[in-house]
Amino acid sequence: MGHPPDTHSVRTPAGTTAAPGLTPDLTTPIPWLRWALVAAAVVAGILLASCLLCTVRCCHRGRRRKRPRDKEAVVPGTAELTTTTHLVQPELGNVASGPGGAQQWGRLQLSLEYNSGSQEIRVGLKQAADLRPRAPGGTADPYARLSLSPDAGRVHETKVRRGTLCPVFEETCSFHVLPAELPRTTLRVLLRDHRRLSQHRPMGVLSLPLGSVDLQHVLELWHPLGPPAAAEPEQTEELCFSLRYVPGSGRLTVVVLEARGLSPALADPYVKIQLMLNQRKWKRRKTSARKGTATPYFNEGFTFLVPFSQIQSVDLVLAVWARGPQLRAEPVGKVLLGARASGQPLQHWADMLAQARRPVAQWHRLQPAREVDQALALQGSPEPGPPRAHCPRARGNKRLPSTVCPS
Structure with a gap:
């Protein structure tokens, strides 16, 4: 025989110990709390893994920085270098600039013209460029000294150009040379750094054999300067x-x-x-x-x-x-x-x-x-002047000639 349903009894889920009479609102939030704890643990794990990864990458970069930069740039078995220009400081003598590539001691522009009638060679010294300074980043007071070899005759010196490494001379001089002597004559131009109270510093020398130059036309060319040691010993008095x-x-x-x-x-x-x-x-x-x-x-x-x-x-x-x-x-x-x-x-x-x-x-x-x-x-x-016998006061040279013997 059946029993009538009990209206006062409430089914409770399995595994709960809720006392009869409690409402379901107090027991339903428990599963969501577990999911929140799991999510928090996952986030903490991700943060910890990120910190470990950053630490490993920083240590790896520190080891790479301790390696020499020159060894890092050179790779054995390769024909090209991957270094940039700021990693290598070039020597002053290896720097090339200007038209045609300047030599390490600079360049010199001059013109040559030979007059067969007067048997004179006319040398026009125009300018110089890319000269070496006294110190890195400094300047110089250059001047030029022109002569012919092997003939140790007339020597021409230019004016001193103050505070420049690209002096403009614009000076001309002439040397007497016979046509038969041209093939064995050499024009020498020595550039020196002027110093008032010390030895002048050689800056570069140009040795130009005239036999290798076509003097039938007026030539105006740039010539590279050589090292000063190539200059001949000069007068030291x-x-x-x-x-x-x-x-x-x-x-x-x-x-x-x-x-x-x-x-x-x-x-x-x-x-x-x-x-x-x-x-x-x-x-x-x-x-x-x-x-x-x-x-x-x-x-x-x-x-x-x-x-x-x-x-x-x-x-x-x-x-x-x-x-x-x-x-x-x-x-x-x-x-x-x-x-x-x-x-x-x-x-x-x-x-x-x-x-x-x-x-x-x-x-x-x-x-x-x-x-x-x-x-x-x-x-x-x-100019002809009066004899000394008529001008006794000129013997002591006490006055100017214009006032010693007034006319």
Whole structure:
């Protein structure tokens, strides 16, 4: 027989211990809480794995950075390098720039023209480029010295170009060469860095055999410079002196400091100072002799009165004299300064006029005495003047020639 259903009893899920009378709202959230815990564990695992992966990658990068960069760039068995330009610092001598690729000592542009009628070769020194500085990132004061070999005749020096590695010269000089001597003649151009009180630094040399150049046409080409060691040994006799000019009082002060490079066979060297006005001999002075030395130190000063209106008409000649093997005094070399000079002497004279009232000292290479005498003779014959017998005051050279014998 059946029993009527009990309306007061409620079925509960298996595995629950809920007491009768509790509502289902208190027991249903339990499965969702388990899913939340599982999701939190999965997220934590992912974060932990990410941290471990980042740590491994950072350690791997640190090991790669400790490897040498040069070894990293070179791969054995490969013909190409993967290094970039900033990894390798090139040498200054291997840098090529400019049209045609500049050599390590720079380039020189010059023109050549031979006149068969006058038998002279005309050399036009245009400019230089890509010269080496004194120090990385520095500059120089270059000038050029032109000569012919094997003939040790006339030598031409350009003006000094201050503070540049690409000097523009634009100077022309001529050399007398017979047509039969052209095939065995070489043009030498030596570039030097001018230093006022020390040895001039060679910057590069050009040796151009004239026999390999077509001189029937005017040539204007760029030529690479070679190392300075290829230059021939040059004259080493030098004289150091300072110049000072005061325009107001007209005082020209010459202080002879020292000489160097003189031959040990010479004895008792001394210096003669000669002042010429309008190509006429005017005043002379000389230092005392220094015995037993090839590098005499003088430090003697001489003052001349030269009005500012006549300073451009003055020629100053300093000559080193000494006794040779025949016990006779002979000139070792001379230096010509003034408005009609050239090269470094002209630059020294210009610096003296530009820096008035301040002494300007500089070393000068001694030129052959015959060459300086010829340069003075080329200026024209001196104007005839009154005999010394009619001008007794000229004996002491106390005044300018224009005021000694008034007409």
